[in-house]
Amino acid sequence: xxxxxxxxxxxxxxxxxxxxxxxxxxxxxxxxxxxxxxxxxxxxxxxxxxxxxxxxxxxxxxxxxxxxxxxxxxxxxxxxxxxxxxxxxxxxxxxxxxxxxxxxxxxxxxxxxxxxxxxxxxxxxxxxxxxxxxxxxxxxxxxxxxxxxxxxxxxxxxxxxxxxxxxxxxxxxxxxxxxxxxxxxxxxxxxxxxxxxxxxxxxxxxxxxxxxxxxxxxxxxxxxxxxxxxxxxxxxxxxxxxxxxxxxxxxxxxxxxxxxxxxxxxxxxxxxxxxxxxxxxxxxxxxxxxxxxxxxxxxxxxxxxxxxxxxxxxxxxxxxxxxxxxxxxxxxxxxxxxxxxxxxxxxxxxxxxxxxxxxxxxxxxxxxxxxxxxxxxxxxxxxxxxxxxxxxxxxxxxxxxxx
Numbered sequence: 001x002x003x004x005x006x007x008x009x010x011x012x013x014x015x016x017x018x019x020x021x022x023x024x025x026x027x028x029x030x031x032x033x034x035x036x037x038x039x040x041x042x043x044x045x046x047x048x049x050x051x052x053x054x055x056x057x058x059x060x061x062x063x064x065x066x067x068x069x070x071x072x073x074x075x076x077x078x079x080x081x082x083x084x085x086x087x088x089x090x091x092x093x094x095x096x097x098x099x100x101x102x103x104x105x106x107x108x109x110x111x112x113x114x115x116x117x118x119x120x121x122x123x124x125x126x127x128x129x130x131x132x133x134x135x136x137x138x139x140x141x142x143x144x145x146x147x148x149x150x151x152x153x154x155x156x157x158x159x160x161x162x163x164x165x166x167x168x169x170x171x172x173x174x175x176x177x178x179x180x181x182x183x184x185x186x187x188x189x190x191x192x193x194x195x196x197x198x199x200x201x202x203x204x205x206x207x208x209x210x211x212x213x214x215x216x217x218x219x220x221x222x223x224x225x226x227x228x229x230x231x232x233x234x235x236x237x238x239x240x241x242x243x244x245x246x247x248x249x250x251x252x253x254x255x256x257x258x259x260x261x262x263x264x265x266x267x268x269x270x271x272x273x274x275x276x277x278x279x280x281x282x283x284x285x286x287x288x289x290x291x292x293x294x295x296x297x298x299x300x301x302x303x304x305x306x307x308x309x310x311x312x313x314x315x316x317x318x319x320x321x322x323x324x325x326x327x328x329x330x331x332x333x334x335x336x337x338x339x340x341x342x343x344x345x346x347x348x349x350x351x352x353x354x355x356x357x358x359x360x361x362x363x364x365x366x367x368x369x370x371x372x373x374x375x376x377x378x379x380x381x382x383x384x385x386x387x388x389x390x391x392x393x394x395x396x397x398x399x400x401x402x403x
Contacts, residue, residue, distance in 0.1 A: 024140050024176060026135065026138060026184065027186070028093075029093045032096075032131055032134055033094050035062075038057050040057075042055065043082060043084060046080060061132065063128070064130075078126060079126040081122050091134065092113065094114070118197045123136055141169075141209055145206065146195045146197050147168040147172075157369050158207065162211060163377050167228050170224060175192065219382075226382070229353065232259060233353075234302060236360055236381065238301070241300075242357050256360045258366040259352075262353070266351050267351070272344070277311075279326040280316075285316050290309055290342075292342065293307060334353055334355075334356065364381065375387055
């Protein structure tokens with residue numbers, strides 16, 4: 001059943017859309033050997049001792065044996081908060097070898113330098129042994145603006161940008177409610193949702209976020225686990241088939257014949273056999289020389305749930321998602337695949353990209369272009385949900401259900 005064009009979806013709003021008082025803690029990098037911070041003006045640093053120090057931009061932060069250092073000046077305590085005295089901060093992080101795929105080093109020297117990241121809000125730096133953890137504490141709406149163009153093209157239909165904005169906001173708040181014991185709420189990578197700070201934020205992104213300010217998808221008046229992925233290429237998937245601990249009523253599969261224009265709709269991947277064997281061993285699977293790989297169980301939506309690997313050491317059964325993780329999520333984009341041939345290389349052919357749970361981004365794009373409203377699209381992919389404004393949710397003070 002297709003979503004209705006504009007009706008059939010209950011949106012609870014307050015009379016006015018207030019400025020968001022929410023903030024999100026985004027883990028932007030770990031195992032950072034050197035953090036360079038730039039700003040338009042001076043930079044304020046608040047220490048654990050309660051002192052505030054003013055530095056000229058740029059500054060360079062490192063972790064040494066005796067604690068944190070800013071331009072070789074010792075900072076008392078294991079963490080500090082960096083704020084700009086004017087608009088925003090620009091970060092450049094040099095990470096130690098091994099924290100990124102393909103990195104290498106000589107004598108333990110950090111050699112992988114990341115791109116410049118421009119962020120709003122403040123940056124909390126924590127000492128982790130000889131390296132640093134970097135967390136951007138940013139207003140919720142500014143965070144959403146940093147997610148939307150990192151997850152979809154800002155040239156897409158305005159209603160689809162609103163869909164992505166509401167999903168990103170909802171996902172962030174769901175995780176915030178579960179992360180009180182951690183030093184961050186979400187990661188800035190595909191482990192959660194991609195966040196690139198102020199990069200790519202244009203008037204179309206601004207409009208999508210501001211026009212949906214504070215609106216989240218809810219179930220039982222609490223933000224939902226707003227899972228989304230690129231291309232379902234068929235029915236979306238029940239969450240429990242991907243994450244055993246998330247049998248959620250609003251994450252059940254629905255028909256999705258809308259994403260055929262996606263560049264990821266159909267794909268083919270060649271994986272070297274020795275690479276596959278090594279990666280499976282790194283993931284803890286005891287495999288010898290592989291002879292065959294055979295899917296043996298499928299989800300209701302037709303994706304590989306389990307597969308059997310016959311090898312020189314015997315037989316190993318693993319989940320389709322385990323194989324994706326071992327080979328690489330970008331190499332095998334989804335678990336909707338077949339093993340076409342096997343030899344020195346394994347050839348996989350398949351459809352779709354991502355876990356296919358919840359919102360299908362390319363499907364939502366097509367629905368938006370057909371004239372469906374963002375509430376209707378969200379209701380279709382998250383059945384049984386409602387939209388609320390976060391201000392109203394705070395008044396209702398819901399307790400989030402356990403995942």
